[in-house]
Structures are given as structure tokens and as C-alpha cells.
Amino acid sequence: GAGVSQSPSNKVTEKGKDVELRCDPISGHTALYWYRQRLGQGLEFLIYFQGNSAPDKSGLPSDRFSAERTGGSVSTLTIQRTQQEDSAVYLCASSYEASGRVGHPFFGPGTRLTVL
Amino acid sequence: AQSVTQLDSQVPVFEEAPVELRCNYSSSVSVYLFWYVQYPNQGLQLLLKYLSGSTLVKGINGFEAEFNKSQTSFHLRKPSVHISDTAEYFCAVSDRNDYKLSFGAGTTVTVRA
Secondary structure, three states, X not given: OOOOEEEOOEEEEOOOOOEEEEEEOOOOOOXXXXXXXXXXXXXXXXXXXXXXXXXXXXXXXXXXXEEEEOOOOOEEEEEOOOOHHHOEEEEEEEEOEEOOEEOOOEEOOOEEEEEO | OOEXXXXXXXXXXEOOOOEEEOEEEEOOOOEEEEEEXXXXXXXXXXXXXXXXXXXXXXXXXXOEEEEEOOOOEEXXXXXXXXXXXXXXXXXXXXXXXXXXXXXXXXXXXXXXX
């Protein structure tokens, strides 16, 4: 596709359930990011994948959060035992690498997660 | 680590009037600076970025921003806004040796006729 796509666009779940959010990056982009946007706040960095390197997980808020990227393309963000504080828009972004530097991220439309 | 402060959370403005969105950052190292826009029900789009060179950066849709190193600011301006500029605007910064963007809390611009 032409841009980053994410699914589902909206997810409503009950507290304590697990959820999986999917991201399809732009073809050819080697870097992939997950960010979280809580209501009225800026974006919080969660995790970064670049090629075959070990991911940077420094932004994950707890061990209930995990992410994987299969085949250097599609990524899944998993939240286990969801809490109401996890309610937010989860944004995925991807970027290319040129001249040894990662370019600016292109963002997907996000998944709006509501935990009841 | 960097941090970004957007000084105005809400900016109402009349159509064809100028607008300025203020952004200040703190960082101990050299940085790259970005402005992103989020239109209603859409994803983030890059408006403009400062990497190096001229401190006045021109972006899409008639927006421009000026990097002021001494004041650690990167304010966004447009001389004449349209209704279609109604959106949320985010300032972001990254370390030149890093890839993670730190975002401000956003400024909601509402353009009225």
C-alpha cells in the first residue's frame, strides 16, 4: 500500500483481556516504531525495530506490553491483561534508511483502544 | 534526553488571519526538529523539518518555521490560515545520533469563518 496501515481502527475490550494491534509498514521501510497517544497528551515512544537489530524496548510501560516484527515487515503490539489506563490511540510508524541515517517516521492512522 | 513544550494547547483563529504556534525544546545535544499535523480522523503528517542549514524552513500548505538555537525554539507560522488548517499540530525533536522522536502535547488550531 501507499502508506502505513493499522488494524483494527477501533478496539473496545474489557479490563483483563489481551489485545493485539497490527501494523503494516510502508514497503521497503526498514525501521518501525510504536507510539501511544493518550487523550490530551503528546505521543509516547514505546518500541523501535530496525532491520535485524535487537529492538529498542525502552519505552514499553510494563511487562504486559510486548511487540514483535515478523520477517522485517508486519508488526504486532500485544497488551496482556489490559487496564483502563491502557486506553489510548496506538500509532505505528515506519521509516527508510539512507546514507546511514534513519529518515523521519511516516505514521499510520492509529488504533483507538478503549478498555472498559 | 529531550523534552518539548508547546506553549499553547488551544489556538482559535479567524480565517485569513496569521497564526503562530510556539514550541520550545530542551536538549543537551544537537537536534533535528519537526512539526507534524493531524487532521480530524487522520494520521500524523509531516509539515516540515529542520535538519541543518538555513534556520527558516518552509513546509507544505504555506507553513514555515524558524529554528532559534539560542532560544531553543522552533515556532510554526502561517501568514493566512484557511478553514482546512483546523487540526492538531505537534512539535517533535530527535537527537542527531538517535531515531526516537520526543513529542510535545500538541496545539489544537480551530479556524473560524
